[in-house]
Amino acid sequence: MEEWTVEVHHSKTKKNKPKTDQLEFGRLFTDHMFIMDYSEPVGWHDPRIVPYEPLTIDPSAMTFHYGQSVFEGLKAYYTPEGDIQLFRPDKNLQRLNRSNDRLCIPPVDEAFVLDAIKQLVFLEREWIPTSDGTSLYIRPFIISTEPFIGVAPSHQYKLIVILSPVGAYYKEGINPVKIAVENQYVRAVKGGTGEAKTGGNYAASLKAQELCAQKGFTQVLWLDGVEKKYIEEVGSMNVFFKVNGEVITPELNGSILEGVTRNSVIQLLKHWDIPVIEKKISLDELYEAYVNGTLEEAFGTGTAAVISPIGQLSWDDKDLFINGGKTGKVAKSLYETLTGIQYGREHDPFGWVEKVNETSAVK
Amino acid sequence: MEEWTVEVHHSKTKKNKPKTDQLEFGRLFTDHMFIMDYSEPVGWHDPRIVPYEPLTIDPSAMTFHYGQSVFEGLKAYYTPEGDIQLFRPDKNLQRLNRSNDRLCIPPVDEAFVLDAIKQLVFLEREWIPTSDGTSLYIRPFIISTEPFIGVAPSHQYKLIVILSPVGAYYKEGINPVKIAVENQYVRAVKGGTGEAKTGGNYAASLKAQELCAQKGFTQVLWLDGVEKKYIEEVGSMNVFFKVNGEVITPELNGSILEGVTRNSVIQLLKHWDIPVIEKKISLDELYEAYVNGTLEEAFGTGTAAVISPIGQLSWDDKDLFINGGKTGKVAKSLYETLTGIQYGREHDPFGWVEKVNETSAVK
The missing domain is CATH 3.20.10.10 (D-amino Acid Aminotransferase, subunit A, domain 2)
Structure with missing residues (x-):
């Protein structure tokens, strides 16, 4: 898939971005989303960034009936220097493919999907909140879309990535x-x-x-x-x-x-x-x-x-x-160090963070 | 819900009906479907029969992410006398509500939904195939449609009923x-x-x-x-x-x-x-x-x-x-008697079959 490019269809309108104190989890989504289709014998195809909008899906699509679907969840963070970074996104994509295997969903090209996610995040960078503890939640998911209500693996799928700006999980500090x-x-x-x-x-x-x-x-x-x-x-x-x-x-x-x-x-x-x-x-x-x-x-x-x-x-x-x-000492240290690495406030000795920048968009 | 009526929006076009030898399971659907919405604090509302068409659903709808969905499956049969009948549909609706309870989905009015199913089946009666062993498969299902990716029961649902003409399961007689x-x-x-x-x-x-x-x-x-x-x-x-x-x-x-x-x-x-x-x-x-x-x-x-x-x-x-x-003797007798009752070829001593007729459509 290396030679593939993500076609970008820009949204004509832009939603108002929420104020920091209005941020909650998972109710508001950005202006664009990534979609890629799977059908046989082509395989995964037509990767594209399109305006965020409702999906049009047949009522007989398998996903509504037999639960053949998988998802992932990760975040994009702003560092104090204004860099955008992801935390171990390769692990999420590896797990996505393990989930795919268990659910009889064809595997995705992990490197390509990671590039697509970076491209989407970079396009939507104004949506990444900057206040303490806030981030842009990234939700990749795959649904089975073949219009057939027999119990069998679907022959058609959609991989979709949507983004949601989220507030701080602990508004008043980490709490048991x-x-x-x-x-x-x-x-x-x-x-x-x-x-x-x-x-x-x-x-x-x-x-x-x-x-x-x-x-x-x-x-x-x-x-x-x-x-x-x-x-x-x-x-x-x-x-x-x-x-x-x-x-x-x-x-x-x-x-x-x-x-x-x-x-x-x-x-x-x-x-x-x-x-x-x-x-x-x-x-x-x-x-x-x-x-x-x-x-x-x-x-x-x-x-x-x-x-x-x-x-x-x-x-x-x-x-x-x-x-x-x-809250115990170990829990507190883990929280501070992990969030420190995620938000770029602390040195990352493990190579866990990955930057998202202009080059992410040039593919 | 007794005073409710199902609003009917007729399809402007009609699909070609398949020939008996082209019938398979679950790939072809009729011209109409039943839909009813749930939202709070209204509850289930807006029951309607509409043209069969793709659903328009937000990509963040819970059903795509957390599998909060249930379904049922039953059939409508033509008797030799040209009557249309269902087999124990009350059992399917009771189970639908038991499934709803386990999945934290609000219960439906079983009698009302059964009436709606009968009305839909009667409207689509020309789709019920008449050859030996064929029937009209009825698929009620409920999906969670709230646009929210938090893990919690949805506050919005759709109950949908779609119909699919299906061929004989055993084309060359019952077979082990x-x-x-x-x-x-x-x-x-x-x-x-x-x-x-x-x-x-x-x-x-x-x-x-x-x-x-x-x-x-x-x-x-x-x-x-x-x-x-x-x-x-x-x-x-x-x-x-x-x-x-x-x-x-x-x-x-x-x-x-x-x-x-x-x-x-x-x-x-x-x-x-x-x-x-x-x-x-x-x-x-x-x-x-x-x-x-x-x-x-x-x-x-x-x-x-x-x-x-x-x-x-x-x-x-x-x-x-x-x-x-x-095939054993008991299996064969059960098959012949059950299909005999379902297709109205045999007397039903249990009160299992329910007729679908004009009065089903008058509510």
Whole structure:
């Protein structure tokens, strides 16, 4: 695909950009989007940047019926010097193709799609907010568009990238949340689609989320679908615990999403010589650590929050107040360093950031 | 909703109707569709029959990202007397609302939607094919349309009903298929969405289906996601076995779809005084029955095929040839009686069929 170019159709109108204090997550989108089609035998074709507008899709398109779809989420940040940068976008595109494989969707050319994303972000650079903690959220997604309601992989797809300016996740500083252990509903199971970023996993999570919110919790802690004994994820984030000086996180087992932030946290901890271990973690083991006073910190990791400290973890008649309900030292350091690298305030020793500039637009 | 009426916008053009020998499943749709919208605080509103045409939906609509969608499938049949009838449509609408509940989608008025379906079918009656084994497939589905990419239940939905004339499932008579036991991939797990008719379950099934087809099998037999030991479904059908004169089927456990055909088969067997038991069925137990010669029949049940006899069941180094690879007596009787009732060739002692006629259109 190296010789391909992205055709650009400029929008004739421009929306008003929101003020910083009006920014929220995922409700407002920029003036343009990227689209590329797949059909057989051509493969992926017709990459183009077009005005952001509604899609026109047949009601029999598979995506409406059988959930054959995948997505990704990453962000573009402004540095203090006015540079635009992405954080490990190659990891998102690698995961997109892993998700594609699980969902029987044809793979995309990762380098080409990354170039297209950079070109779109550069075109929309005035939409990237500059206030502290704000960013431009990038949502690539693939939907199956063949007008056929048989249960089979689609022969037609659309890859679309939309952009949304988002406000700071923590408006009043990083803040711990209350989490309820979910023991009825299951998000994913080994052999299922848990490690793919596909709609069905999120659809499955809504009911538990709704019920826990009614009880005053922010998110649920998901247990494994087989024994309902081992910890998997928290809400739509990966989860870490600090126990007796060591940081532990559930090992990837086929039902856990391999988070880009998760991977970055592990690398950063190793870089700091803090022991970090990926392993099966039972809820019992965690409770024991709490009781004997060695459960020092708990936090979720994800693109939206980066680090989300867990101040309280509850199930049955148990309420664990972790680190006195306050943000722990490791969580705070991780948050500051990761956001520091993402926003270009700190040196990036890992080669994680990628610049977006004029050359991104010249392809 | 009793006072509601469905507004009808007639299509200005009419498509050519296919010849019987050109009919296949789910690729061709009729001239009209039914749509109803949901938004807050109004609830479901604006029920209408409109020309079949592409939907115009924002690229940020939740349905493209988080799989919050449900569907149903049923058929309209012509009787030899020229009557149009549906088979147990109330069961489909009850299940639609159960699926809605699991997916956090607001419930629909079942009686009203059934009336709307009848009105649409009556309007499109010339599309119902009349040859043996043909029918008009009815696909109600609900998609989440709020333009918001946060993970939360949508506040906007569309219920859409589309119709597709379908050919005979068995063009050369009912015929047994080869099934492979799936021991890597999982369709659903207890606590997940398996008993809801939602896209994610079908998306999860595609990979296993693709791999088994490469090995020459028609469908996979799904095992439970916890122990991978107990039989759940076959392809997208429920499954039954006849062992030593008794018919057995996996009991509903939260991860198995409650099929309308499954329910009808159980009632019909009881009506015939054939013992039928819903219970956990292990693959080991089935193998034992095969070895000692008491596994007499195996068949899947679903709206598309009605009854699909299993002639061969394979896993590891085992190939079970059931009833000599031929359709069993019970499977054949069930097929003939169920299709007899559906097509109005046989008396319906259960009150399963519902007529669609002029009065359906007068609301």
